[in-house]
Amino acid sequence: MTVILLRHGRSTSNTAGTLAGRSLGVELDDRGHEQAALVADRLGSLPIEEVVRSPLQRCEQTVQPLSERRGLTPVVDDRLVEVDYGSWTGRTIKELLAEPLWKVVQQHPSAAVFPGGEGLAAVQARAVSAVREHDARLAEEYGRDVLWVACSHGDVIKSIVADAVGCHLDSFQRIVADPASISVIRYTTTRPFVVRTNDTGLDLSGLVAAPAKAESDAVPGGGSGM
Template sequence: MTVILLRHGVSASNTARTLAGRSTGVDLTDRGREQAQAVAARLGALPIERVVASPLLRCHRTVAPLAEKLGLEPEVDEALVEVDYGEWTGRALEELVKEPLWKVVQRHASGAVFPGGEGLAQVQQRAVAAIRARDRALAAERGRDVLWLACSHGDVIKSVLADAFGIHLDGFQRIVVEPASISVIRYTPTAPFVWRVNDTGTDLSALAAIAQQQGEKASEPVPGGEVGAAASTDNGNAQRPDARSE
């Protein structure tokens, strides 16, 4: 069984440099809508048999063009929802980077619990359980291999990939998952195999931006998302103004 993990496209929170978390009504930007159409064009010819998404609007907007092209009705899976960032929700990243918890999120993710929210270890547990359970259910239902897609959020996808790689959650910040990127995991009876990570097709613009940062301060991931040169520029991602975390 093979699952395509799709991160939603660029959202309004990405460009506002805030941590959207589970805030309702956070929609895609024009760039995000373009990405959603590009995903549909790129994946529309594949034999995808199920499309599942986080209940948040930005994920629904991202999968809608693809689901329409495939003739499928997207299913909602609450277990794929964004991290509950609790009191951090809605705050600017330039403020959050000053919090003591920030360094814990970067270096000891398994011990990070957001005030009034959930811990990253909890996020991994629920997300991995949901992906594996749905994978088993599809295998039992169809009696054969099935290609399906799950649309979720940066930290959620990274935690699932860490599990598939067999690495500790404390290392998951080393995985980069950009908006509208796909990562692919094939689950077998013995072990999962990672086929793709952060695949954005022919768009390599992020590489040029990374090269331009040589000599700057080493960058760190922001909660929920990519690597960036501190949170003062585009929610922690100086490489791409539209590449935010949730």
């Protein structure tokens, strides 16, 4: 199975420089709506079988054009929701830089627990569990390779990619997930392969599954030595 991890488009909180978290009323700004339309153009021709999204409005708005084009009704999964930043929610990034916890979040995120909120290790656990469960469900349902989309948030996506690439959560800040970018993971019976990260390009034809061949651990689209 191949999952396209889609980060929501640029939001009003992104442009304001605040930590949105799970705040209500945070929606896409004008550029974010443009990005959502471009997502539909980029992904609309691919044989996507399902769209799963975070319950927050900015993710709902991001997948709407794509879902309409593909004739799909998105599945909402609370495990893909944004990090609960607790009392940090709504504060400016500039202000948070002065917090002692900020350095922990950047350098030792596996130990970071937001005051009144959740820890990043717990975020990774719930998000990876969600993606793997949907992936296994679709594999059983279709009995073949399936391409599907999971729309979520920056830190959530980065934690999923970190798990797939096999790096410790303490290194997840090295991964980038820009607004409206995609990161692609192919799960196999033995291990996942990270096919793309932070991709905002137009040519995604390489994500379409090739005709079935003998089962192999080789990287999709290339030899094991690549």
